[in-house]
Amino acid sequence: MPAVQETIEQVRTLDVDQYKYGFQTDIESEKAPKGLSEDIIRLISQKKGEPEWMLQWRLEAYKRWLSMEEPDWARVSYPKIDFQDIHYYAAPKSFKEGPKSLDEVDPEILKTYEKLGIPLKEQEILAGVRRADEPSQLNGDSDDDISEAPYGKGRVAVDAVFDSVSVATTFKNELKKAGVIFMPISEAIREHPELVKKYIGSVVPQGDNYYAALNSAVFTDGSFVFVPKGVRCPMELSTYFRINEQNTGQFERTLIIAEEGAYVSYLEGCTAPQRDENQLHAAVVELIAMDDAEIKYSTVQNWYPGDKEGKGGIYNFVTKRGDCRGARSHISWTQVETGSAITWKYPSCILRGDDSRGEFYSIAVSNGHQQIDSGTKMIHIGKNTTSRIISKGISAGNSQNTYRGQVSVLRKAGDARNFTQCDSLLIGNECGAHTVPYIEAKNASARLEHEATTSKISEDQLFYVMQRGIPEEEAIALIVNGFVKDVIQELPMEFAVEAQKLIGISLEGSVG
Amino acid sequence: MTAHTLIKNTQAESALIDAFAKSIDTLPGAATTTTARKTAIGGISTRGLPTRRVEEWHYTDLRNRLKTVPEGDARASGDALNALAEGIARIDLFDGNVPSDLPTGVQVTHLRDLLERGELDRSLAPADPEDVIGALNAAFVSHGAALTIDAGAKLDKPLELSASHGPGQAHLRVPVSVGADVEATIVERQTGEGAAFVTGVVDLTVGDDANVLWVLVQEQAVDTDQLTQMKFRLGKNARLTLAILNAGGRLVRHEIRGVLEGEGGDFQMRCVNLLGGESHVDVTMVLDHIVPNTTGTEIVRNIATGKASGVFQGQIRVAKEAQKTDARMACNTLLVSDEADFSAKPELEIFADDVACGHGATVAEIDEAHLFYLMSRGIPENRARALLVKAFVAEILEELDHEAISEALVSKVDDWFSKNG
Structure with a gap:
């Protein structure tokens, strides 16, 4: 089989040093001293101008964290993290006061985002950004009635987070008209404390797990989204996270109600510069959907994966959980995981409301020395709840790629339904693909289906495509694209294109 | 908490440790065997029995579920038990008595003799810290028989290994060595009566080109807790078909730890778990494909009624060298009662790229279309439902290579339904 042989050869010569977001931006920044203590937490809280209850909440989480042990059940291995060797707070110096407009944002940072291809500056939004000394133009930037504006006009509201600080949120005013609150969580704590207080920690409690506890103690920024009753958010919301500073951890906290x-519909993207050391990203995302509400959460995770020797890269230890609290609510997770040295991530749905629905669509691509242990949990509590899991894992190089998922139907969850499909594709024989599903049924009317396959690219398929005159590399790319199609089509348009490109880059040399 | 910290032992743990202290001087074995036994129990007394926090025991929290361990040797005569089918040569694992009609090519040795000579010391060591069944059995094992089947032997009748116990404890071990090119059918019966605690280990080696059908019938009483294990290694082009019928017991765990060591090896498993009453039955399999061109198919069918809980954990591991592995696993469950539950964990761990591996797991109700079909032919709903439930499990037992045994198993299924339907 020359085709297979060639593929393997290509993987061998594969250079993972192709991370195109690996630049560093030189801006002056202000960092808290290394290490974690109550004082550091107090400092973070003070920098963010938080009320006392928030500080107490953090300290409570810190106390829990101290009594917890680092989990070791995931199929990932890495040297022990020295939690005292991390800066828990880093902010670009120029925004000590917090930017009021994009023009106040350090041009270096804007350049960074431009390199990342974030539509911060190039769009018409920018024209509407007021100067510091001018009245805001955004307030009157459009006479369109937002409620009638067609959804998905191609406009995306963006919140950009640089290390520990949110640097810009666009379309804020337009969203405000619709009644949608979209702002950095640190701002929300100041401006809407009652909402934050009510919902934070209600899905992922402070002591949920080791990294969630750490995040609860030291989280620095993230997004807060509140969509009031009956409102269809007039545009896609998006956040870009970037770790820039050396030796910093990023602790993002996102809360969507x-x-x-x-x-x-909320999109999240992440990148980091290329560095030899490992950096920690421990995020917590909480979603809450009330009766008939729908939240669609999409992630393109492209943190720096480390070099081809497995040096450096981000440790991505994330807790994401959605609570379908209301009847007929619907939460859908879509993720494209191509980055990070180590990923430990299980976006989950608690299907509490009757007739609620949870979905998880995932593409996890690992190459080089990446280790991914990712999957989902679907906890069926309410009656007639349904869940659907589609997971596509592609392993190449020396990577390990594990799907770990749980489907649990509790005693009272009558007529629960689940469909799970997880397929793994192996490219080369130095990598591993693993499937670890947990299927638990406690109700006789449950109907659960789980299917998993592991294979290489089928010779038949490859032969079929190639004999139609398509070169091998393209043929493999075509088949891989077909393999992940079920998930790609769940992504919003702009992301789908980016995701496909990313998968291409991640597997470059092995599948073109 | 470190591994050295002494935990507070549960009632069952204390009973096991006490029983060991009382019996160690009388248990058969060489001096080295006694050391091996002490090491084995030492792990249990320092770590305690595994809880759900131990991944391998996630769904069977042994520490909580094993409430008591009765005292005394449960040895009893197996005379009351009839052979599974006509024309089977029976070996009693308690007394090691060999039937006069033992097929040629089969040698049976008392386990006691092997223990006294210290010949089992190495195989007594537990495989890993999670191998609690291996450890418990190593600590206490006193009964059993070693079987050797000469190369080239084609057994003219099946062998049946039985150890029908009374109340108390029974700890059995059966090392089996099947030579090259052998054809054999072996039936293992697990049954008895009275409050009992039973451990058992079958250690099977199947030689090149041999073909073995191993049938395990577990019909323990509702007050018997049983922890058993089958370890096997398959040689080149060897084939092992393992048929399991679980239809009894209170707390039951059966582990299968298999390695396909020779190219062309094939492992087939057909497992039916009939769960009723308040029983908890756990079938846990770890199958290693370590050389190229091996195949395996495991089909598990479960019916859970009453307040029963069932577990199937199946882990298929394909090593880097094991190219062209074809591994399939399916676990299908019918929950008949709202108070029953079932948990499945079908795992794939794949390091070779040129493989075809897959697993499927379902939990479902009876197919309404099938039910409708039968009812439209005048069969009342109750009867139609019963037919379908039975067919769901019986179909995988009907295709075994030994007709009389297939029939006997299906009639055991019938018996179970008449008691639990």
């Missing part, structure tokens, strides 16, 4: 009948 969709009230009765609301709808919101």
Whole structure:
């Protein structure tokens, strides 16, 4: 089989040093001293101008964290993290006061985002950004009635987070008109404390797990989204996270609430510079969907994966959980995981409301020395709840790629339904693909289906495509694209294109 | 908490440790065997029995579930038990008595003799810290028989290994060595009566080109807790078909730890778990494909009624060298009662790229279309439902290579339904 042989050869020569977001931006920044203590937490809280209850909440989490042990059940291995060797707070110096407009943002940072291809500056939004000394133009930037504006007009509201600080949020005013609150969580704690207080930690409690506890103690920024009753969020919301500073950890906290009948689609993207050391990213994302609400959460995770020797890269230890609290609510997770040295991530749905629905679509691509242990949990509590899991894992190089998922139907969850499909594709024989599903049924009317396959690219398929005159590399790319199609089509348009490109880059040399 | 910290032992743990202290001087074995036994129990007394926090025991929290361990040797005569089918040569594992009609090519040795000579010391060591069944059995094992089947032997009748116990403890071990090119059918019966605690280990080596059908029938009483294990290694082009019928017991765990060591090896498993009452039955399999061109198919069918809980954990591991592995696993469950539950964990761990591996797991109700079909032919709903439930498990037992044994197993399924239907 020359085709297979060639593929393997290509993987061998594969250079993973192709991370195109690996630049560093030189800006002056202000960092808290290394290490973690109550004082550091107090400092973070003070920098963010937080009320006392928030500080107490953090300290409580810190106390829990101290009593917990680092989990070791995931199929990943890495040297022990020295939690005292990390800066828990880093902010670009120029925004000590917090930017009021994009023009106040350090041009270096804007350049960074431009390199990342974030539509911060190039769009018409920018024209509307007021100067510091001018009245805001955004307030009157459009006469369109937002409620009638067609959804998905191609505009995306972006919140950009640089190390520990949110640097810019666009379309804020337009969203405000629709009643949608979209702002950095640190701002929300100041401006909407009652909302934050009510919902934070209600899905992922402070002591949920080791990294969630750490995050609860030291989280620095992230997004807060509140979509009130009956509102369909007029545009896609998006956040870009970037770790820039050396030896810093990023602890993002995102909280999204969709009230009765609301709808919101949220996209998240991440990158980091290329470095020899490992950096920690421990995020917590909480989603809450009330009756008839729908939240669609998409991630393109492209943290720096380390070099081809497995040196450096981000440790991505993330807790993401959605709570379908209301009847007929619907939460959908879509993720494209191509980055990070180590990924430990299980976006989950608690299907509490009757007739609620949870979905998880995932593409996890690992190459080089990456280790991915990712999957989902679907906890069926309410009646007639349904869940759907589609997971596509592609392993190449020396990587390990594990799907770990749980489907649990509790005693009272009558007529629960689940469909799970996880397929793994192996490219080369130095990598591993693993599937670890947990299927638990406690109700006789449950109907659960789980299917998993592991294989290489089928010779038949490859032969079929190639005999139609398509060169091998393209043929493999075509088949891989077909393999992940079920998931790609769940992504919003702009992301789908980016995701496909990313998968291409991640596997470059092995599948073109 | 470090491994050295002494935990507070549960009632069952204390009973096991006490029983060991009382019996160690009388248990058969060389001096080295006694050392091996002490090491084995030492792990249990320092770590305690595994809880759900131990991944391998996630669904069977042994520490909580094993409430008591009765005292005394449960040895009893197996005379009351009929052979599974006509024309089977029976070996009693308690007394090691060999039937006069033992097929040629089969040698049976008392386990006691092997223990006294210290010949089992190495195989007594537990495989890993999670190998609690291996450890418990190593500590206490006193009964059993070693079987050797000469190369080239084609057994003219099946062998049946039985150890029908009474109340108390029974700890059995059966090392089996099947030579090259052998054809054999072996039936293992697990049954008895009275409050009992039973451990058992079958250690099977199948030689090149041999073909073995191993049938395990577990019909323990509702007050018997049983922890058993089958370890096997398959040689080149060897084939092992393992048929399991679980239809009894209170707390039951059966582990299968298999390695396909020779190219062309094939492992087939057909497992039916009939779970009723308040029983907890756990079938846990770890199958290693370590050389190229091996195949395996495991089909597990479960019916859970009453307040029963069932577990199937199946892990298929394909090593880097094991190219062209074809591994399939399916676990299908019918939950008949709202108070029953079932948990499945079908795992794939793949390091070779040129493989075809897959697993499927379902939990479902009876197919409404099938039910409708039968009812439209005048069969009342209750009867139609019963037919379908039975067919769901019986179909995988009907295709075994030994007709009389297949029939006997299906009639055991019938018996179970008449008691639990």
